[in-house]
Amino acid sequence: MxxxxxxxxxxxxxxxxxxxxxxxxxxxxxxxxxxxxxxxxxxxxxxxxxxxxxxxxxxxxxxxxxxxxxxxxxxxxxxxxxxxxxxxxxxxxxxxxxxxxxxxxxxxxxxxxxxxxSTPDATDALSLAADERWETRIGTTFPGAYALMARAYLERFDADREDLAHVAVKNHANAVDNELAQYRNEIDVEDVLEAPIVSEPLGLYDSCPLxxxxxxxxxxxxxxxxxxxxxxxxxIAGIGQASDRLSLQERESLCETPATETAARRAYAASGIEPTDVDLAEVHDCFTIAEILAIEGLGFAEIGEGGRAARDGTTTATGTIPVNLSGGLKAKGHPVGATGVAQVVELVKLLTGVHANADAVPDSSVGLAHNAGGTVASAVVSVLEVVE
Amino acid sequence: MxxxxxxxxxxxxxxxxxxxxxxxxxxxxxxxxxxxxxxxxxxxxxxxxxxxxxxxxxxxxxxxxxxxxxxxxxxxxxxxxxxxxxxxxxxxxxxxxxxxxxxxxxxxxxxxxxxxxSTPDATDALSLAADERWETRIGTTFPGAYALMARAYLERFDADREDLAHVAVKNHANAVDNELAQYRNEIDVEDVLEAPIVSEPLGLYDSCPLxxxxxxxxxxxxxxxxxxxxxxxxxIAGIGQASDRLSLQERESLCETPATETAARRAYAASGIEPTDVDLAEVHDCFTIAEILAIEGLGFAEIGEGGRAARDGTTTATGTIPVNLSGGLKAKGHPVGATGVAQVVELVKLLTGVHANADAVPDSSVGLAHNAGGTVASAVVSVLEVVE
CATH class of the missing domain: 3.40.47.10 (Thiolase/Chalcone synthase)
Structure with a gap:
């Protein structure tokens, strides 16, 4: 091939x-x-x-x-x-x-x-990704949908809002040196916890920007x-895509993302790479909870254990699997149609040593990009490998 | 392959x-x-x-x-x-x-x-296919854009509104026996010429429906x-796609469609089929002029000579190359995203003898589908061949 x-x-x-x-x-x-x-x-x-x-x-x-x-x-x-x-x-x-x-x-x-x-117009535009008939029509917005997923996660597993906050803190820290990122300011856990609530339990700093x-x-x-x-x-050693039911109500679980799991399985199989081989990843953190669900779906953390990954340092720049060294959607920004391509651009720069944060991942050879649509009704996972 | x-x-x-x-x-x-x-x-x-x-x-x-x-x-x-x-x-x-x-x-x-x-809302929706900055913003609608192409054609070549009308007459006649078609009524040339003008020189019967x-x-x-x-x-023996500049003003000619020509060339090359091998075709007749430009771009008529093809019988059900035996977009209807797929569905039924109009093309083995986007800024041509 x-x-x-x-x-x-x-x-x-x-x-x-x-x-x-x-x-x-x-x-x-x-x-x-x-x-x-x-x-x-x-x-x-x-x-x-x-x-x-x-x-x-x-x-x-x-x-x-x-x-x-x-x-x-x-x-x-x-x-x-x-x-x-x-x-x-x-x-x-x-x-x-x-x-x-x-x-x-x-x-x-x-x-x-x-x-x-305007915020209402942007909310309407983004709502096109949800199920008009069973979600949008009854008032579900995207922050609302991810808040349901976050609430389900926090209730089911041993995790709290501070775990979510650490994802935002990490990604803002990563963006500081990325000259292409939208927000290059560091924030701390208190900033996140004290920010205005967008849709409980998600606050302003749990959410990516326009x-x-x-x-x-x-x-x-x-x-x-x-x-x-x-x-x-x-x-591009392997790439996999999968889909799930569009509306949350039709899913078996609000806090697992089988489309990510399936897309990852396909990308891993095509590339011969396993989760433990991955040196760094750019994942779809449109909200803090989304990064946690992503790293679990990708096999970087067990189901229910991804919540602590940013907090305990596993996914920080100095961790065993740095996630969103670019700053992620949270701090680098999320121009929707460009995001999945930009993840690969950032990975190439990180893997080839020309990224401001490349020093965090010297000698890396395998990067993974995870791009999700809606509440992960679509997922695409790419495995990139340095070959020269 | x-x-x-x-x-x-x-x-x-x-x-x-x-x-x-x-x-x-x-x-x-x-x-x-x-x-x-x-x-x-x-x-x-x-x-x-x-x-x-x-x-x-x-x-x-x-x-x-x-x-x-x-x-x-x-x-x-x-x-x-x-x-x-x-x-x-x-x-x-x-x-x-x-x-x-x-x-x-x-x-x-x-x-x-x-x-x-509503008609205004539908007009707005369809206008999304034109160039917002250089066409829609200054009031160009789709009937207006195709009217420009028709006007250019009628001025440049030896053709008149009656030539256009014969396309509509033919496609309505073809739709009569197609139980899935939107309009199954025959019309005559006078009906077309006397119908209300939508955008001169195109009248109501020169235009496909919603x-x-x-x-x-x-x-x-x-x-x-x-x-x-x-x-x-x-x-599917071959399939080709091509694109052109989105706005009409950026094209070299208003009455030629190079995207169709290029897509056709690719499909012919991939399939080893030549225009003279094609037994029947479904082409994109969103307006009567569009069918004429299509058959010229596909090589069924010389540039400037496609105008007479319906009038002289070349493309009628009994002609040498029946075009739009289904009734085409004009009479079968044009549910935009479904149209290119439906063309292939109709061809399969015609080629395998299960279509109401299949008797018009006995022993046919090669069908061609031509699907165009906007004012042919996108074109896709598929060559279908009976292999069993």
């Missing part, structure tokens, strides 16, 4: 780009990723674009051809959407396209614009890497 | 399903397609779902996991969106997934709900077809 290498990566700063359009942000990251790959836009055989809320935030659907033009690419251009997992799902389609021999070089990226929306931003990758077959003598130290 | 067979197909009637949800319509077609394939939902390795306007029409994004549940499928579920070409693009991803060895059996389908929208509906296919690798002894007389 064709091996898939990452030959280029680029992202904007995450934060407030209210004066930019999505296409303008994407143009930037496409150019950076192609420059990083030492490839011209002519080399691109296919483009996958991930976005979530463009219909409401920019009154724009059919964005893939628009992004192809913005990138100077003349190739089939397709949008992939899986709510907050859109980026991961787009990366997976890019990998599939190369493995099928449909494309040798794929540009995959996402962009999202959210900060210009973010504008874009990220892109250039992927290529190993044949192209050889024939063009490209620098491509990292491969 | 793995051959991709069509093992099951299903669609709803197209028309007014205002009392149904998208998920309910999809549940019907998924069940029908799986029954047709003699496969249970457990056999599905992957699901691709195509929809366009769900965010505005049902306040629902992240529809793929919802549709997986509706179909009883537990598999990675991904939404593909390319405006009105969403269905074709989803079929292409399904084919790619099988060719990559990612999946052996794929359920691919689309659903759309439009008839419950439609609710769903369609689904089950695709499988030839290995699975053999090992499970499935009935699979039709293969």
């Amino acid at each position: 064709t091996d898939v290498r990452i030959v280029g990566a680029g992202m904007t700063s995450f934060g407030d780009h209210a004066d930019r359009t999505g296409r303008s942000l994407f143009s930037d990251v496409a150019r950076r990723a192609l420059e990083d790959a030492s490839l011209s836009s002519d080399a691109v055989d296919e483009l996958f674009f991930s976005s979530f809320a463009g219909e409401l935030s920019e009154s724009q659907s059919h964005q893939a051809p628009l992004m192809a033009s913005a990138a100077g690419v003349s190739a089939p251009a397709t949008r992939v959407e899986a709510a907050c997992a859109s980026g991961g799902a787009a990366v997976r389609q890019a990998v599939t396209s190369i493995r099928a021999g449909v494309a040798d070089v794929v540009l995959v990226g996402g962009a999202e614009k959210l900060t210009h929306l 973010t504008d931003g874009a990220a892109a990758l250039v992927l290529a077959s190993d044949d192209v890497v050889r024939s063009r003598d490209l620098s491509a130290p990292v491969e | 793995t051959d991709v067979r069509i093992v099951g197909a299903g669609m709803t009637s197209f028309g007014d399903h205002a009392d149904r949800t998208g998920r309910s319509l999809f549940s019907d077609v998924a069940r029908r397609a799986l029954e047709d394939a003699s496969l249970s939902s457990d056999a599905v390795d992957e699901l691709f779902f195509s929809s366009f306007a769900g965010e505005l029409s049902e306040s629902q994004s992240h529809q793929a996991p919802l549709m997986a549940s509706a179909a009883g499928v537990s598999a990675p579920a991904t939404r593909v969106e390319a405006a009105c070409a969403s269905g074709g693009a989803a079929v292409r991803q399904a084919v790619t997934s099988i060719r990559a060895g990612v999946a052996d059996v794929v359920l691919v389908g689309g659903a759309e709900k439009l008839t419950h929208l 439609t609710d509906g769903a369609a689904a296919l089950v695709l499988a690798s030839d290995d699975v077809v053999r090992s499970r002894d499935l009935s699979a007389p039709v293969e």
Whole structure:
């Protein structure tokens, strides 16, 4: 089977780009990723674009051809959407396209614009990822849905709000040196516990922000890497996706995420990697509880024991498995459609030693990205491995 | 390379399903397609779902996991969106997934709900497929954009409104016996010419209707077809996609569609089929002018000569290359995200002799589906071939 290498990566700063359009942000990251790959836009055989809320935030659907033009690419251009997992799902389609021999070089990226929306409009836009009929219509918001999951977790297991708070503290600390992160300020546990409650038990600092931003990758077959003598130290060794019922009420448990478990199992099987082989991970921490459920689903902690991982240092920068060294969605920011792509961009930089936080993970060779959609009705897990 | 067979197909009637949800319509077609394939939902390795306007029409994004549940499928579920070409693009991803060895059996389908929208709301929803910044914002609607293309065509070539009218007359005639079509009434050229003008030179009968509906296919690798002894007389011999600049103003010509030409070239090359080998085609006739541009782009007529094809009988049911025997988008209806899938469903029925209009094309072995997004900023062309 064709091996898939990452030959280029680029992202904007995450934060407030209210004066930019999505296409303008994407143009930037496409150019950076192609420059990083030492490839011209002519080399691109296919483009996958991930976005979530463009219909409401920019009154724009059919964005893939628009992004192809913005990138100077003349190739089939397709949008992939899986709510907050859109980026991961787009990366997976890019990998599939190369493995099928449909494309040798794929540009995959996402962009999202959210900060210009009012809070009610942003809440409406994000609610599109929940089940309109059985959740949104009766008033469920995304913070509300994750609060239900957090409440269930705290009631079922030996964990408390302070455990959640440590996730936010860790991710803010990680973002301090990441010049592309939205929030580069350290916070402490008291800040989190004393912040306004958004949806009990989740407070303001348990929640990721609204973010504008874009990220892109250039992927290529190993044949192209050889024939063009490209620098491509990292491969996507395995990628898995899974889905679950969209509404929480239809799940067996509110505090387990079988889609993450299944996606991870598929990615591990495809790559021959086991959880204990993973050196660092970027996981989907849209809320603090989400990171805890993610590391349990990924096999980095037993079910019910992930709550203490940030608090006891397991997942901090100096821990055995640093999680969200970029700052995560919590502090780096969460431009929805770009997030899953940006996780891979950050991992490549960390694994190749060009990230501000790379010193925390010297000699690392295996990174994992975990991207979730909705309340983990979609999950995509990628295993990255240094091969050169 | 793995051959991709069509093992099951299903669609709803197209028309007014205002009392149904998208998920309910999809549940019907998924069940029908799986029954047709003699496969249970457990056999599905992957699901691709195509929809366009769900965010505005049902306040629902992240529809793929919802549709997986509706179909009883537990598999990675991904939404593909390319405006009105969403269905074709989803079929292409399904084919790619099988060719990559990612999946052996794929359920691919689309659903759309439009008839419950007011005309202004439907116009807004459809406008999402145009360039918000350079088209929609200044008042361009889809009928307006296609009217520009029609005007350019009529001015440049020896063609008139009567040529356009014959496309509508032909497609209405074809729909009469298609029990799933939205409009099964014959019309004549005078009806078209005397109908209210929507956007000059296009009148009401030059335009496809708003439609609710769903369609689904089950695709499988030839290995699975053999090992499970499935009935699979039709293969997808080649499929090609291409993109163009989103806004009309950025194109070199208003009355040529290079995305169709490129997608067709790719599909022909992949299948070893030439335009003269094609026995029948379903093409994207959202407006009468669109069918004319399509048959020229596909190589069934020279540039500038497609205008007379319906009028002189070339593309009628008894012509040398019957086009839109189903009734096309014009008369069968156009539930946007489902359309590209439905084209393939209709072709399979026509090629295997189970369609009401199959008598028009006895002994046919090659069918072509052409699905376009926006003003053909996206195009997908599939070549189907009878192999058993």
